[in-house]
Amino acid sequence: MMDFGFSLAPSSAINLDTVDLSRYRKLLELEPDARICMGCGSCSATCTAAPFSGMSVRKVILGLQRGQDREVDRMLSACMLCGKCTMVCPRGINTRHLILSLCRICADGTHKEREDGR
Amino acid sequence: MIYQGKQKIWSDYQKEIPSDHWFYVRSCIRQSFFPGSEKWFLGICRDMLGHDIHETEHHTTCGGIAYHCDVIPQETAMTIVARQFSLMTEAGYKNLVASCITSFGNYIETLETWREFPELEAKVRENLWKACKREFERPEYVAHASDLIYKYRGEIAERAKYRLVNHETGEPLRVVEHIGCHYSKMFPHKGVGGAEYPCVLSGMAEAWGGQIIDYPERRHCCGFGFRQYLVKANRGYSMSNTHKKFESMEPYHPDVIITNCPGCPYFLDRWQYVISEQTGKTYGQNGFGIPVLTYEELAGLVLGIDPWDLGLQIHQVAVEPLLDKMGIEYDPKAKYLGLNEKDIMKPGLPTVLRCC
Numbered sequence: 001m002m003d004f005g006f007s008l009a010p011s012s013a014i015n016l017d018t019v020d021l022s023r024y025r026k027l028l029e030l031e032p033d034a035r036i037c038m039g040c041g042s043c044s045a046t047c048t049a050a051p052f053s054g055m056s057v058r059k060v061i062l063g064l065q066r067g068q069d070r071e072v073d074r075m076l077s078a079c080m081l082c083g084k085c086t087m088v089c090p091r092g093i094n095t096r097h098l099i100l101s102l103c104r105i106c107a108d109g110t111h112k113e114r115e116d117g118r
Numbered sequence: 119m120i121y122q123g124k125q126k127i128w129s130d131y132q133k134e135i136p137s138d139h140w141f142y143v144r145s146c147i148r149q150s151f152f153p154g155s156e157k158w159f160l161g162i163c164r165d166m167l168g169h170d171i172h173e174t175e176h177h178t179t180c181g182g183i184a185y186h187c188d189v190i191p192q193e194t195a196m197t198i199v200a201r202q203f204s205l206m207t208e209a210g211y212k213n214l215v216a217s218c219i220t221s222f223g224n225y226i227e228t229l230e231t232w233r234e235f236p237e238l239e240a241k242v243r244e245n246l247w248k249a250c251k252r253e254f255e256r257p258e259y260v261a262h263a264s265d266l267i268y269k270y271r272g273e274i275a276e277r278a279k280y281r282l283v284n285h286e287t288g289e290p291l292r293v294v295e296h297i298g299c300h301y302s303k304m305f306p307h308k309g310v311g312g313a314e315y316p317c318v319l320s321g322m323a324e325a326w327g328g329q330i331i332d333y334p335e336r337r338h339c340c341g342f343g344f345r346q347y348l349v350k351a352n353r354g355y356s357m358s359n360t361h362k363k364f365e366s367m368e369p370y371h372p373d374v375i376i377t378n379c380p381g382c383p384y385f386l387d388r389w390q391y392v393i394s395e396q397t398g399k400t401y402g403q404n405g406f407g408i409p410v411l412t413y414e415e416l417a418g419l420v421l422g423i424d425p426w427d428l429g430l431q432i433h434q435v436a437v438e439p440l441l442d443k444m445g446i447e448y449d450p451k452a453k454y455l456g457l458n459e460k461d462i463m464k465p466g467l468p469t470v471l472r473c474c
Contacts, residue, residue, distance in 0.1 A: 002395040002469075006354040008361055 019067025023105055027064060030101040033093045037061050043085035043095050053078030057085050057095050060102070076103055124315070131312035135269045136259050140171045141211035143202055145218030146179040148380040148412075154429025155414040156217050159263055162417055167273050169266075172209055177202050182220035186344045192231070196238070197245045199228045204246065204254035214257040215266055219379040222262040223300030226308050229256065260308075262301060264378035264413050268310060268318045271325040279422030282328030282374075285445030290329035291373040294408070295319035296363075296386065298379025299339050319376050322413060326420045328374075335366035341389075342381035360389040364401050364408075371403075374440050375410045386410045391434045394470040405472035407435035419446060426452055436474045450474065 027034055037058070044056035055078040063072040076099065083096040144156050164171045181198035184190040202225075206214055216222040232239035246252050267274070282291045297316045302309025311317040320330045341359025346352045363386070377383040390407040394400050402408045410433065411419075418428045425446065430437045431453045441448055453474075456462040467473055 004353075004392055004396070005350060006352075006357070007396060008393070009354050009358040011358070011362065011365075013362065013365075 014066045014068075016066075020069070021065070021067060023069060023072070023102075023109070024064040026105045027098070027102055030105070031094075031098045033091075034061060034098060036091050037093060038091060040090060042088045042090060046084045046088045048082055048084060049078045049080055055079055057099065060099070064102075072102075073106060076106060128311065128315060131307065131310070131315065133261075133265065133308075133310050135261055135265050135310075136213050137269065138169050139211060140169070140213045140215040140261070140266070141206040141209055141257075142171050142173040142263075143177050143180070143214065143216050143221060144173070145216075145221060145380050146183070147384075148217060151380060151384045151432075152412050152415065152429060153432060154418070154427065155412045158418045158423065158428060159217065159267070159414045161423075162274070162414065162421065163266060163270065166277070166421065167270055169270075171215070172211060174205055174209060177205055180216070180218070180221040180224045182218070182224040183344065185224065186220065187348060188345075193238070193242065193245070195224060196228045196231070196242045197249065199225055200242050200246045200254055201250065201252060203257060204252040206257060207253070207255045212255075212258040213261065214259070215261045215263055217263045219262060219298030219300045220381075222260065223304050225257075225260045226305050229260065230305060232256075262309075262318075262378065264301075264318050264322075265310060267413050267417055268321050271322045274322075274417055274420060275325045278326060278420045280420055280444045280446055282323060282326045282416075282420070282444065284373075284443045286443075290327055291440075291443060292331050292371060293320075293323040293328040294331050294333070294336075294367050294370075294372040294375040295323060296340060296375060296377045296379075296382050297337075298377065298382055301378060319378055319413060322416070323376060326416075331367065331370045331372055333367045333370050335363045338363050338366075340377075340379070340382040340385045342379075342385050347381075347385070356385065357389050357392060360385055361393055364390070364393070367408075368401050372408050373443060374416070375408055376413055376416050377410065378413050383410045383412050387434045391468050391471050394468060398470055400471055402435070402439065404439075405470075406439050407471055409433065409435050409437045409440045411437070411440075419444065422446075424448065426455070434471075434473075436472070438474045 039058050041058045044050055044058045047055055049055040055075045060072050060075050079099050081096060085095040089095055148155055160171060163169050178198065180202065181190060181195040185192065185195040214225065216225060282293060284291060297319060302313045302316050306312035309316050309318065323330055339359055341356040343356060346356040375386055377386065387410040390401065400407055415428050415430060419425065425437060425441055425448050454462050454464050
């Protein structure tokens with residue numbers, strides 16, 4: 001490969017036909033309320049961890065719909081489970097419980113990857 | 119979109135382009151990027167079609183590149199533009215046609231600024247008088263050179279020797295049109311079709327037998343963006359924009375790309391080489407790239423002008439696959455012969471991108 005002193009920036013394009021939505025589908029099984037999220041961002045605005053870590057429940061759900069698993073894992077690890085987001089959700093979603101369920105889904109995936117030797 | 123709504127927007131964006139008597143200003147970079155284009159714009163419009171188009175050797179750059187790179191302030195750019203207007207006034211013309219998209223945008227921006235702030239026009243008139251004792255009248259009409267070719271597309275089609283049709287299969291060639299951002303994104307009502315449905319290039323291609331491809335990133339910028347390219351560290355950003363467009367158009371298998379901007383054909387053409395060296399990927403058939411032409415070059419091919427007289431050997435991506443599809447006769451041995459058959463030397467070949 002020739003070195004020109006510059007290179008292609010990683011593409012931010014998301015192809016919805018090819019992304020892996022298995023985590024999002026599992027979440028919908030465990031937490032059907034995730035369907036009624038309208039992405040208003042009230043949860044993100046009230047999040048204690050957000051200013052320091054970039055945690056955002058709205059972005060977590062959006063990331064799952066886009067198959068951005070690594071970004072979702074990073075945000076979930078910053079959640080302190082304080083539950084303030086649950087108190088402000090205008091749709092009445094138990095976001096704290098949603099995050100816990102999602103952590104369980106992610107942990108299952110990690111265990112499976114370990115068992116598979118990945 | 120509802121068809122009637124589209125028709126209404128379309129009627130709002132029609133341009134009444136004067137048919138004749140133009141003062142032509144060249145681009146400062148096109149002459150080195152695509153040296154045959156401006157020569158053949160005059161050759162086609164003035165000599166073949168018989169229209170009155172005047173140019174003078176006294177005009178300079180419009181200052182657009184320096185202005186968009188924040189090297190000079192707008193007042194300076196406007197004074198340079200005013201000098202071009204004074205040359206037009208001196209030559210007795212009232213319609214100005216610019217070869218470059220950025221120049222076109224710059225002239226329009228200057229006139230619109232003066233319309234909003236007349237005191238700035240007075241100041242620029244004073245600056246011009248102090249600098250070079252010149253005066254000017256505002257042009258009655260400013261057009262881009264592609265507007266004129268669009269206007270004359272029917273006349274060109276009548277004289278066409280070749281059409282944008284695969285001569286073996288009879289199928290229309292698949293054409294990607296890419297319009298420079300400064301054509302109608304800044305002042306939509308100044309471009310044919312506005313910013314939403316610009317048809318200045320698609321109109322030409324369809325008039326000459328081609329089929330336009332509508333792909334997702336059709337209106338995305340080529341990535342030139344002046345400082346994005348001029349600062350070496352930012353060139354990856356420039357190339358990534360182009361890469362995004364190629365990835366988007368690839369599934370539609372375009373035969374040719376046409377553009378009406380100095381920067382766009384340059385980057386769409388040259389970045390294909392860099393992308394191929396960095397990723398190993400090419401976007402044309404059989405390892406070739408997708409040929410990228412200016413609208414003058416495409417008009418020239420349609421009219422039967424020799425491809426090497428049009429300067430197509432200067433392109434990075436080989437144009438021979440397109441010439442073969444159109445059934446154009448050319449001499450491969452004459453590709454790198456200059457004036458009086460002087461050997462201008464063959465460039466080195468890329469390692470991935472296939473060239474002739």
